[in-house]
Amino acid sequence: MRRVVITGLGMINALGHDKESSFEAIVNGQTGIDTITLFDASNQSVRIAAEVKNFDPTTIMDPKDVKKADRFIQLGIKAAKEAIEDAGIDENVERERFGISSASGIGGLTTIEKNAVICNTRGPRRISPFFIPSALVNMLGGFISIEHKLKGPNLSSVTACAAGTHAITEAAKTIMLGGADRMLVVGAEAAICPIGIGGFAAMKALSTYNDDPKHASRPFDAKRNGFVMGEGSGALVLEEYESAKARGAKIYAELVGFGESGDANHITTPAPEGEGAYRAMRAALNMAGVEKVDYINAHGTSTKYNDWYETMAIKKLFGSKEACPPVSSTKGQTAHCLGAAGAIEAVVTLMAMDRGIIPPTINYEEPDPDCDLDYVPNEARKADIQVAMSNSFGFGGTNGVVVFKKV
Numbered sequence: 001m002r003r004v005v006i007t008g009l010g011m012i013n014a015l016g017h018d019k020e021s022s023f024e025a026i027v028n029g030q031t032g033i034d035t036i037t038l039f040d041a042s043n044q045s046v047r048i049a050a051e052v053k054n055f056d057p058t059t060i061m062d063p064k065d066v067k068k069a070d071r072f073i074q075l076g077i078k079a080a081k082e083a084i085e086d087a088g089i090d091e092n093v094e095r096e097r098f099g100i101s102s103a104s105g106i107g108g109l110t111t112i113e114k115n116a117v118i119c120n121t122r123g124p125r126r127i128s129p130f131f132i133p134s135a136l137v138n139m140l141g142g143f144i145s146i147e148h149k150l151k152g153p154n155l156s157s158v159t160a161c162a163a164g165t166h167a168i169t170e171a172a173k174t175i176m177l178g179g180a181d182r183m184l185v186v187g188a189e190a191a192i193c194p195i196g197i198g199g200f201a202a203m204k205a206l207s208t209y210n211d212d213p214k215h216a217s218r219p220f221d222a223k224r225n226g227f228v229m230g231e232g233s234g235a236l237v238l239e240e241y242e243s244a245k246a247r248g249a250k251i252y253a254e255l256v257g258f259g260e261s262g263d264a265n266h267i268t269t270p271a272p273e274g275e276g277a278y279r280a281m282r283a284a285l286n287m288a289g290v291e292k293v294d295y296i297n298a299h300g301t302s303t304k305y306n307d308w309y310e311t312m313a314i315k316k317l318f319g320s321k322e323a324c325p326p327v328s329s330t331k332g333q334t335a336h337c338l339g340a341a342g343a344i345e346a347v348v349t350l351m352a353m354d355r356g357i358i359p360p361t362i363n364y365e366e367p368d369p370d371c372d373l374d375y376v377p378n379e380a381r382k383a384d385i386q387v388a389m390s391n392s393f394g395f396g397g398t399n400g401v402v403v404f405k406k407v
Contacts, residue, residue, distance in 0.1 A: 004172045005407060007249040008087025008237030010079040011347045013334045014050035014230055018082055023351045026333045027380045029362045033213045033228050033335050038192050046201040048213040049192045050230035050335030068130045069143055070108030075233040075340075076140045076188030077147065083184065083235035084148060088249055099152025099180040100141045103167035103187040105160045105339025105394070108135030110193040140188055152180040157339075160394030161299070163187060164234060164342025168402055169258040171238045181240045187343025188233035197229060203268065207302065217336070218363035219300035219329035220307045220371040227301040230335030234343030236350075241407075252350045253388075253404040257288030263397025270305055270393060274313030280399035281317050281391065288403040290387045293318075293325045295358050297349040297390040300329020301336055306393065311371045321372060326383070328376040332362035342392035342400060350404060353385040 009019050014032020016022035025032075032050040041047040057066045057074040060081055066074065089098075115131045133139050138156035145154050153174050157166040164187030171183035200206050207226035209216035217228040244251055261283065263276035270277065277299075285293070298310055307329075318324045330348055337344055352358055357380050364377035385406075392400045 001176045002178065003241035004175045004238050004255045005241050005244050006236050006252045006255065006350055007239045007244050008083040009252065009347045009350060010082030010086060010235035011344055012052060012075055012078050013232030013337065013344060014052055015333060017055065017078065019347060019351065023348065026330050026348060026359050027357055029360050029378060031214050031333050031362065033216055035213060036192065039194055041197065044197055044201065046197055046206045046208060047210045048216055048228060049197065050228060051192055052231055068134055070111040070134045071190035072104055072108060072188045073140050073143050075190055075231065076102070076186045077144055079188070079233035079235035080144045080184060080186045083237050087237035089237065093182065095149045096151045097181040098150050099154060099174060100145045100150050100184045100186065101155045101157070101167040101171035102138065102141030103157040103163035103339050103343060104137045104140055104189055105158070105163050106189065106191045107137035109191040109196050111135045113193050113195045140186060144184065144186060150184060159398045160396055161336070161338055161341055162392040162394035162398045162400040163339035164344065165346065165390065165392035165400035165402055166260065167343065168236065168346055169260065169400060172255050172258060175238060175240050181243050183238045185236045185238060185343060186233060187340040189338040189340040190231040191338060192229055192231050200229065205303065215363045217302045217332045219302045219331055219361050220368060220375050221364050222366040222368040224302040224304065224307065227303055227331065228335040230337040232334065232337045232344055233340050234347045236343065236346060251407050252354055254407050255402060256290065256405045257284040257403035259283030259287065259401045261399045263399070265397055268395050270309045271397065274309035276397055276399050277310055277391065277393055278313035278316050280401045281313060281389065284389065284401040284403045285317065288405065290403070290405060293387050293389050294383060294385045295325055295352065295388045296327045297345050297388065298327050298329045299391045299393045300331055300361065302331060308370050310391065311373055314373060324373050326358055326374045326376050326381065328359055328361040330359050342390070346390050346402060349388045349390045353388055353404060353406060356382060356384060358383050358385070
């Protein structure tokens, strides 16, 4: 089986329009969560989110093409461009052996909502001709593959909040089996709109700390009361090891393990005691064949059951609380970017390995007796991270885990 390494990273979220500014803010414990400005949320029960502010898509797209692409695609194009430049990809790279694996949990929800209103108020003949190609999840990969002439496999994952991580594993499998030499992974989400916020609020999934948005997302804290919606994109260039070495590319880490599982339990609630999450982590660790994990970037949504069950699963995996590595969730900073979360958090994990620093779990103020691991509370920590794990779990009981190791 061919080895797979990561040679390029890109990221945009509420904390920054590139990986450097975003990572610096994450490590410094800043948060992008604030009162919603993308629409009038005054009649919503939840009025906070982590928006990408001051983003001008015309800086990375032809202005005439902007209206053809939903915001999640625009954010994905931005992150993808950074990742490809970071990997040092030039015109000599064979495009027929370079594919894309994209991901989103919902896709063009804002475009769907807008055109549904138009259809109901002005009639179906007023629907935009760009509606369908702008809203489809796989058009994230479609737009980006056209821009960068990526003629290898064009794949797409739509597995709720595990989609970004599953896109990484799909890309890795493709390279391992010889279907491509390089794969661009892009996870993107932009669902901060009335129907998006209203829908998650209706199922009581969101935090209601409207008057204190900066402290609303508080993973593993006793006063957590739901996740906060975020938007953004993460992108990674995955490459066959010998190819990357031959062209002198910077190698962030090797993808040595991945695991996938299904809870088969409930459409929104994780399996009791994190049984499904445990099996995904166990599979990833077994594949990696490593003796020690130095850091886990947790799914850590700031919801009661996810944080509790993920903690239980991690303790079961390592055998005891004392044997568990440091764990942190960066969703206090970026909020929960749904289908983009796995890609964004993989970028954060790889940058943490590269820089030798573990991002903190912010807003950790009151310990929960049921969540009793080392969550790197409130302040980043210097560390030699040789092996790291990143977790993603989604509605429908879909779980994805990846393990990275320094080369």
